[in-house]
Amino acid sequence: MLRRKLLRLIGSLTAVAALTATMVSPAYADDSSVSNVERVAAAIEAATPATDLSSPGEISAGQLVTSVGDIESAVPLSSDSAIVVTRPTAEGEQAARIELPDEVSVGDGVVANDGTVVYAANDDSGDAVAVQTLADGSTRIQTVIGTADSAHEFGYQMDGYHPYQSDTGEVVFVDDSGNVVPVGAPWARDVSGQPVQTGYEIRGDELFQVVTPDASTVYPVVADPTWMWAGPAWGMKLTRAETSRVRDYAAALGMCATFTNKLPKVAIACAVFGSYIVAQANIAQGDSPKTCLFFTAAPIPGVIWRLPC
Incomplete structure (x- = not known):
C-alpha cells in the first residue's frame, strides 16, 4: 500500500515537472531536477505521518492558492517569495506571511497533484523544502535533509510576529495586536521511519527547528513545523x-x-x-x-x- 502511494506521488510530481519543462518557467526544466523531485517525494512519503491534505488549489499569478473555509493560503512557486495566509481575526481579515528557510538553497517550486509544492535543491544533495495545506487549513513546511553534511537547523520568520515558547516547550507566534498563531510540536523522521531528535529554539524574531541525528540515522531526514491557523491558541x-x-x-x-x-x-x-x-x-x-x-x-x-x- 505504501509503495503504491509512493509511486503515485512520484508519478504526479514527475508529470508536473515534465509539463513545466514545456512552459516559460524556471522550475524543473531538466532531467536532474526531475530526479531531485523523485528523491524528495520518496523521502516525504517515507517519513511523514498520515495527515489529510486539503483539496488541491489553483495556480494563479505564480502561486498555488488554496481555500479551506475562511482561510486562504497562497504558496508561491518562486522560492524567493513568502507564503501568505489570509484568515479572519478579531480585528477583521488579516494576511500573515511566512518566509521559507534560507538554510536550504532551492529552486522554484513544482506543484504535485495532491497540492504539495516542492522546492528541490539546486545541487545533488537531495535537500528540499515542501509546503502543504492541510484539511483544517494548517500550513505544513517540511524540510528534507539529504545528507549528513546538509544543514540541520532551519529558521522561520513571520512578518510582524514574534515567536514565544512556554516553559513546557509549546510555541506561538504573536503580533502587535495580540493575534496568536500556534505552531505544532516539532517532529523529524529518517527514511526508515525512525524518529530523529528535534526541538525548537527562539533566536530573536526567528523560530529555529534544530535536528540532531545519531549514528543510527538513515538519510534523508524529513523535519516539520506546522502553523495552525484554524485552531488558534x-x-x-x-x-x-x-x-x-x-x-x-x-x-x-x-x-x-x-x-x-x-x-x-x-x-x-x-x-x-x-x-x-x-x-x-x-x-x-x-x-x-x-x-x-x-x-x-x-x-x-x-x-x-x-x-x-
Whole structure:
C-alpha cells in the first residue's frame, strides 16, 4: 500500500515537472531536477505521518492558492517569495506571511497533484523544502535533509510576529495586536521511519527547528513545523496588575477558577495550576520589561505564556 502511494506521488510530481519543462518557467526544466523531485517525494512519503491534505488549489499569478473555509493560503512557486495566509481575526481579515528557510538553497517550486509544492535543491544533495495545506487549513513546511553534511537547523520568520515558547516547550507566534498563531510540536523522521531528535529554539524574531541525528540515522531526514491557523491558541490574557496580583497563591486560585468558568470544556486542577500561575507570575515580574501571563485552552489546555503587556 505504501509503495503504491509512493509511486503515485512520484508519478504526479514527475508529470508536473515534465509539463513545466514545456512552459516559460524556471522550475524543473531538466532531467536532474526531475530526479531531485523523485528523491524528495520518496523521502516525504517515507517519513511523514498520515495527515489529510486539503483539496488541491489553483495556480494563479505564480502561486498555488488554496481555500479551506475562511482561510486562504497562497504558496508561491518562486522560492524567493513568502507564503501568505489570509484568515479572519478579531480585528477583521488579516494576511500573515511566512518566509521559507534560507538554510536550504532551492529552486522554484513544482506543484504535485495532491497540492504539495516542492522546492528541490539546486545541487545533488537531495535537500528540499515542501509546503502543504492541510484539511483544517494548517500550513505544513517540511524540510528534507539529504545528507549528513546538509544543514540541520532551519529558521522561520513571520512578518510582524514574534515567536514565544512556554516553559513546557509549546510555541506561538504573536503580533502587535495580540493575534496568536500556534505552531505544532516539532517532529523529524529518517527514511526508515525512525524518529530523529528535534526541538525548537527562539533566536530573536526567528523560530529555529534544530535536528540532531545519531549514528543510527538513515538519510534523508524529513523535519516539520506546522502553523495552525484554524485552531488558534485561545484562552485568557491577564493585565499587568492581574499578573502582579496572582503572585499570591490565593489570588492565583481565584484566577484559575475564573479561567475554568469561562472555558467549561477545559478541565484543570486548580490546586496544581495555581502553583504554576504563581511561579510564572513571579518570573513575569522579573522580566525586563515586565510581561503578562496568557493562559491557553488550546492547543494544550493550561499552558502559560509570558507575553508583552
